[in-house]
Amino acid sequence: MTDLPIVLFVGDSVTDCDRRTDPDGLGNGYVRVLAATPELAGRAVLNRGISGNRVVDLEARWAGDVLAVEAGVVSILIGINDTWRRYDSDDPTSAADFEAGYRRLLAPLAARPEVSLVLMEPFVLPVTAEQRSWRDDLDPKIEVVRRLAAEFGATLVPTDVELTALAGAAGAGGAAALAADGVHPTPQGHAAIAAIWLAHAGHVLSREKMSK
Secondary structure, eight states: OOSSOEEEEEESHHHHTTGGGSTTSOOSSHHHHHHTSGGGTTSEEEEEEOTTOOHHHHHHHHIIIIITSOOSEEEEEOOHHHHHHHHHSSOOOOHHHHHHHHHHHHHHHHTOTTOEEEEEOOOOOOOSHHHHHTHHHHHHHHHHHHHHHHHHTOEEEOHHHHHHHHHHHHOTTHHHHHBTTSSSBOHHHHHHHHHHHHHHHGGGGGSOOOOO
């Protein structure tokens, strides 16, 4: 695919950001912001986000979109749709099922010592009263991501913790400034996510596999 080391980002719409209609394949979100940073210079940055995806959807495409790529870094952001579908479609994903599916994603990558895993917390920045109730469902899934990161020796990016802190520090309207609908980041939100990723996962770039 490329002689450059590969950094692969995979997830849902927060990662996708119209990457499939972008000639560069990067989309217009945090992946593009990261690709333009000095830290990722000299690397092939791949975006494999698909809007609406849940863990089960990642499983269905994992072999082709992730395992078939000789990436040195694989960064995963998934989980908000596993929560959202409970509330808008009465189609819940239990924390146990979320964990089992996520574990199946990680196992084959953990068997590749040359791969550095990065797990990003799913997040919500409530802009409605209903979204505040989503915490009952999302928080256990965030705990799953934290636990799996520790178990698999992955780098954890505390996206939810740090975005929530940023929103709170900004006062009224802080959440909407980062994600107008509470889920999909604004340009400011994507810039914040990229900065959080570099602060917590930038070190993995120094030990990534030189892929060919």
